[in-house]
Amino acid sequence: MRRRYIWVTLAITLLAIPAGYAYVYWNKSGPGAGLYSREWKPEPVQAYWDPDHFYKSVQTVQGEFKGEECVACHTAITPGIVNDWRASRHANPGQGRETVYCSACHGTNHQALHMPTPKVCAQCHEHRVTQFLDEKRYGFPSHALAMERAVDAKHFADKPKAEVAACLLCHSVATKCDSCHTRHRFSAAEARRPEACVTCHSGPPHPDDDSYFASAHGKKYLAESAKQDWSKPLAKGNYATPTCAYCHLHNGNHQVADKTIWKFGLQEVNPNTSGNEVRRAAWVKVCGDCHDAAWSAEQLKGLDRERKQAWTKLYKAENLLKDLRAKDLLYPGAKERPPYPVDMMENFFPHARIGYLDGQSSAFYNVSPIERDYFEMWYFASLSAYKSAAHNDDAGVKRWHSDLDRALAGIETKAGALRTQGAVEKKMLGRRADPGRLWLDGEYTRHNREHN
Numbered sequence: 001m002r003r004r005y006i007w008v009t010l011a012i013t014l015l016a017i018p019a020g021y022a023y024v025y026w027n028k029s030g031p032g033a034g035l036y037s038r039e040w041k042p043e044p045v046q047a048y049w050d051p052d053h054f055y056k057s058v059q060t061v062q063g064e065f066k067g068e069e070c071v072a073c074h075t076a077i078t079p080g081i082v083n084d085w086r087a088s089r090h091a092n093p094g095q096g097r098e099t100v101y102c103s104a105c106h107g108t109n110h111q112a113l114h115m116p117t118p119k120v121c122a123q124c125h126e127h128r129v130t131q132f133l134d135e136k137r138y139g140f141p142s143h144a145l146a147m148e149r150a151v152d153a154k155h156f157a158d159k160p161k162a163e164v165a166a167c168l169l170c171h172s173v174a175t176k177c178d179s180c181h182t183r184h185r186f187s188a189a190e191a192r193r194p195e196a197c198v199t200c201h202s203g204p205p206h207p208d209d210d211s212y213f214a215s216a217h218g219k220k221y222l223a224e225s226a227k228q229d230w231s232k233p234l235a236k237g238n239y240a241t242p243t244c245a246y247c248h249l250h251n252g253n254h255q256v257a258d259k260t261i262w263k264f265g266l267q268e269v270n271p272n273t274s275g276n277e278v279r280r281a282a283w284v285k286v287c288g289d290c291h292d293a294a295w296s297a298e299q300l301k302g303l304d305r306e307r308k309q310a311w312t313k314l315y316k317a318e319n320l321l322k323d324l325r326a327k328d329l330l331y332p333g334a335k336e337r338p339p340y341p342v343d344m345m346e347n348f349f350p351h352a353r354i355g356y357l358d359g360q361s362s363a364f365y366n367v368s369p370i371e372r373d374y375f376e377m378w379y380f381a382s383l384s385a386y387k388s389a390a391h392n393d394d395a396g397v398k399r400w401h402s403d404l405d406r407a408l409a410g411i412e413t414k415a416g417a418l419r420t421q422g423a424v425e426k427k428m429l430g431r432r433a434d435p436g437r438l439w440l441d442g443e444y445t446r447h448n449r450e451h452n
């Protein structure tokens with residue numbers, strides 16, 4: 001009897017493993033990209049953001065052309081591109097190097113053109129591309145994994161197509177090399193400046209621009225950048241004030257995730273693990289190009305202290321929400337609002353997501369007001385406070401912490417009101433009031449179901 005149980009369990013396990021792999025493989029084989037490729041169908045412009053998966057050559061021009069011929073015809077067709085290319089190092093390489101024509105990146109056959117991905121650049125810039133791709137070992141967030149991150153999450157695949165397309169404007173940093181040194185100048189000097197980063201590193205959850213420009217470093221940059229010689233590599237002695245790339249791509253290393261301790265700031269971490277001590281030492285080395293090491297280490301400890309304060313506030317709010325969830329006092333509750341369409345678990349077992357590990361990142365729509373308040377406290381106020389502290393913007397830290405305090409006070413008040421509402425309903429009805437299908441159908445939900 002016993003032995004048969006072991007047998008059956010073993011057989012099921014052995015079957016489940018290949019079945020799991022087959023399921024993932026099948027999911028990834030749809031017209032989109034990533035784990036939810038069957039749910040999310042890309043817009044045509046996606047061909048340019050993720051060319052390996054989606055680009056198909058134009059068929060309107062026939063023939064194979066030499067580099068000079070591409071330039072000659074395109075001088076009339078796309079003069080801006082040709083001008084930029086002419087001003088680039090590719091058109092004017094150093095001594096002994098051959099001109100890098102359009103065809104080196106796009107191919108020679110006009111009916112089989114390609115849009116260059118890192119692989120194409122790697123033919124001549126292997127070192128940088130290897131660094132860039134190797135960043136994957138640090139996991140999320142990182143440039144190398146940005147594309148998967150945006151399309152692999154189910155609550156993103158659930159959103160209307162146009163919204164997901166907008167994400168990829170920035171998250172395509174993973175799939176092509178023209179994000180920081182833009183086409184067709186491909187200028188290293190451009191990439192060294194903060195403007196190269198803040199096209200993407202701005203906005204409420206990641207205000208790297210605001211925090212940097214408000215810091216002593218950013219102010220000095222704004223005052224003196226015209227005098228700086230931007231042709232110099234990002235190395236000790238070449239720069240008076242650090243830029244984003246100076247700190248995050250130190251010595252030109254094409255990896256931005258190598259030193260990160262607090263990552264995006266979404267969850268509390270222990271900054272004193274042995275791995276994080278190594279990362280912190282790497283940070284101190286960067287500061288050490290211009291500052292005293294012990295002083296720099298102390299500045300960075302200030303960041304850890306700020307995070308501890310922020311998390312004390314966040315956990316207070318989180319605990320209030322968890323308590324309301326346990327007592328079924330969220331209005332509307334998880335069962336009363338539309339589940340994420342592609343989320344099978346959510347369809348069977350509706351569940352309010354509170355806290356990072358619970359899927360808090362998706363708690364920004366289809367949620368009750370108090371959950372949205374916590375989402376904003378966690379995602380906007382706390383992440384902004386984090387960036388202010390990381391980038392030495394003291395006034396920003398003060399401002400965002402007073403926002404955290406205000407948000408916590410608001411949540412405490414609302415939680416009190418919800419408890420009162422629950423008690424009143426219980427007294428009058430003997431149970432929680434039933435809203436029927438009030439929240440389950442709506443324009444957004446319907447549009448979403450039909451158009452993704």
Ligand code: HEC
Binds near residue numbers: 064067071103106
């Ligand atoms: C005789 C003129 C001519 C020559 C020569 C020529 N092109 Fe083009 N190219 C065009 C035209 C016209 C278009 C626009 C086609 C369209 O939009 O259907 C184009 C479009 C392109 C595009 C954009 C494709 C897209 O999907 O956005 C690229 C890239 C390109 N050409 C590269 C090259 C390269 C590389 C060469 C040399 C190997 C070359 N071209 C030679 C006329 C030319």
Ligand code: HEC
Binds near residue numbers: 049186
């Ligand atoms: C060093 C590599 C490289 C060279 C050389 C190069 N390109 Fe490009 N080109 C790119 C990259 C990268 C993109 C953006 C790809 C994407 O969006 O997926 C691009 C995009 C394009 C596009 C479509 C997008 C747009 O901006 O309109 C055209 C057209 C184009 N290139 C034409 C040319 C022509 C013409 C030349 C030669 C004068 C040339 N390219 C030389 C790398 C190169």
Ligand code: HEC
Binds near residue numbers: 092187
């Ligand atoms: C066929 C070889 C080749 C390919 C393919 C190529 N490059 Fe280059 N690249 C060069 C050469 C040569 C130089 C000039 C180096 C020198 O003069 O020492 C250069 C220089 C550069 C520079 C430095 C410019 C500066 O301001 O100093 C950047 C950035 C760059 N390439 C990016 C790219 C990117 C991104 C791609 C892919 C889209 C790419 N390259 C594809 C050969 C290539």
Ligand code: HEC
Binds near residue numbers: 141149180196
């Ligand atoms: C085209 C948009 C784009 C540009 C330009 C860009 N980034 Fe990013 N960056 C991203 C995205 C998107 C992520 C998050 C990726 C993910 O989802 O994992 C990211 C992540 C990062 C991270 C890692 C964050 C972490 O928490 O570990 C750092 C650091 C970073 N970028 C610095 C820079 C710097 C410095 C520059 C300019 C030299 C720059 N980025 C330019 C889009 C961009």
Ligand code: HEC
Binds near residue numbers: 156
């Ligand atoms: C303006 C550019 C921009 C847009 C648009 C954008 N992102 Fe991001 N995203 C970033 C940057 C920059 C980061 C890195 C934040 C950091 O570490 O400070 C990031 C981080 C992330 C992360 C966290 C990475 C992780 O692994 O924890 C996810 C997930 C993400 N973005 C998804 C999306 C989705 C989905 C959308 C569209 C709804 C979107 N992003 C739109 C720039 C952008």
Ligand code: HEC
Binds near residue numbers: 129132188192233234
């Ligand atoms: C996050 C911004 C960013 C991205 C993305 C990026 N680069 Fe760079 N790149 C830079 C910066 C900053 C420099 C200047 C480095 C320095 O001063 O030492 C640079 C310089 C270069 C150079 C000039 C020579 C050298 O090696 O320093 C080459 C070549 C280059 N990058 C290739 C690439 C390739 C290929 C990719 C795609 C895999 C890529 N870059 C993606 C920021 C970026």
Ligand code: HEC
Binds near residue numbers: 257
């Ligand atoms: C003086 C160096 C310095 C400068 C300049 C700087 N940063 Fe940072 N940045 C840091 C430090 C330190 C952290 C916190 C790192 C940690 O412990 O996680 C950080 C955090 C970040 C993060 C979160 C992910 C991570 O790696 O920790 C992003 C994204 C980021 N910075 C982007 C930028 C951008 C974009 C700019 C320019 C507008 C910039 N930074 C300017 C030092 C710098």
Ligand code: HEC
Binds near residue numbers: 220286288392
């Ligand atoms: C390339 C040189 C350079 C690097 C690298 C650099 N700094 Fe600075 N830092 C400066 C300069 C210059 C100032 C003074 C700016 C001013 O006020 O004119 C400064 C000012 C500061 C201040 C403000 C001090 C005050 O008295 O107001 C802090 C804090 C700071 N840096 C922290 C750091 C940290 C932490 C790092 C490393 C993550 C770092 N810096 C990396 C050049 C640098």
